[in-house]
Amino acid sequence: MENKVKVVRISEGMQQKDLALKVAISRQTLSLIEKGQYNPSLKLCIKLAEALGSDLNSLFWRI
Numbered sequence: 001m002e003n004k005v006k007v008v009r010i011s012e013g014m015q016q017k018d019l020a021l022k023v024a025i026s027r028q029t030l031s032l033i034e035k036g037q038y039n040p041s042l043k044l045c046i047k048l049a050e051a052l053g054s055d056l057n058s059l060f061w062r063i
Helices: 004-011 016-023 028-033 042-051 056-060
Strands: none
Touching: 004 028, 004 056, 016 028, 016 056, 042 056
């Protein structure tokens, strides 16, 4: 799954460990999500979007 989590995280000036802590996952899991190697649950997708001040469409769907 192609996503923009890493791009948005970096643009927000946030490190992986900070975002992972904010959404209660490991940094390794976040890394896999950013690489498209782990499909997060809808609940986790919503947490990531909220933590990044973004929305699901912008982070996870191609427009």
